[in-house]
Amino acid sequence: MSIDIPWARAELAEFLKLTELYRPADPPGVVSFTTRLSNRGKDAEIHASAHVVEKILDRVLPRWRAEVPSARNRDVNRWCQHREAAQRADAALQRDAEIRERLGDDAPQLSAATMHPWVWSGARSLWQSGHFREAVTAAAKKVNAETQNKVGRRDTSETPLFQSAFSKDDPKPGQPRLRLMPNDGSDTFKSLQRGAAAFAEGCFAGIRNPNSHEDGLPELAENVALEQLAAFSVLARWVDTADLAT
Structure with a gap:
């Protein structure tokens, strides 16, 4: 808004x-x-x-x-x-x-404050002090934790967690699923589930892990960090709005 x-x-x-x-x-x-x-x-x-x-x-x-x-x-x-x-x-x-x-740049403006609450609440304090890389990492941890809460799991996290949650397979004991649409067996259902799992893997493998595990990396530019926050905001919104299948 x-x-x-x-x-x-x-x-x-x-x-x-x-x-x-x-x-x-x-x-x-x-x-x-x-x-x-x-x-x-x-x-x-x-x-x-x-x-x-x-x-x-x-x-x-x-x-x-x-x-x-x-x-x-x-x-x-x-x-x-x-x-x-x-x-x-x-x-x-x-x-x-x-x-x-x-100046000829009347493009829409992206604000971190309008992103999914999980993302901005996780990143806010670090972002405001200029620690952009750490802010993105904190947002990723928050999305991971809220996903664990939704599916009721503590035995897995990050990429394996999302691969299981967005799996096209039927739920199993201890392995509930997140459904972005009803499982009607259609190609659309399969595409959505496969895409969400792949997107989550990209967020954690390509953004969260390098930000957390590489020492000596320069601070992220603010606009780059904002783009990374937006990626986790998309993932957070999918998880938040998905139906839980048990």
Whole structure:
């Protein structure tokens, strides 16, 4: 689902209004030399607004916690990092569509936040800190674990697990199957099951294993990692929507 830009920008504007910085007047007869600034809004209002704004920032600027400076402004006001991130996000929301149109790249945009929840929940914290390769590995582990949960198995994992789950054979004791469509004996049924098993093997053999087992690999480019997450999102959605045959 695409973001509601007018709503998001209104929430950012309200947060920026509440966290507007000012220097309180010194009490009579007192001269203060502190560099700290106060916010216009009440703490309770700011915290409530920040809860929503952080969700917006995670969606618009997934790496804002790592990319927007925080330490240098901590002594000035605790909300400085949030304010700068909110200003950047507002500019991105306001200008992104225009920029893509003007630069001739108005193609659909892929967001990790819209992928299957198993994938994004597994990858999110690592992704936001820029550990893209580890984020993909974490997503793969999450998909594997949720598949084990669905078929009730702990005796196998990864490629053997999916080969068994998507097998065209009838279920056996301790070996339930995942059906992407009813088993009507058709070529379509056989194709779907064979394709899902092969796709799962490709995800784990070609993506998960190299990411996990090769030392010294350079960090994945963000767009490459996003493509790999998308592959596991497809697999996760198949597993999640499949009927369990026991």
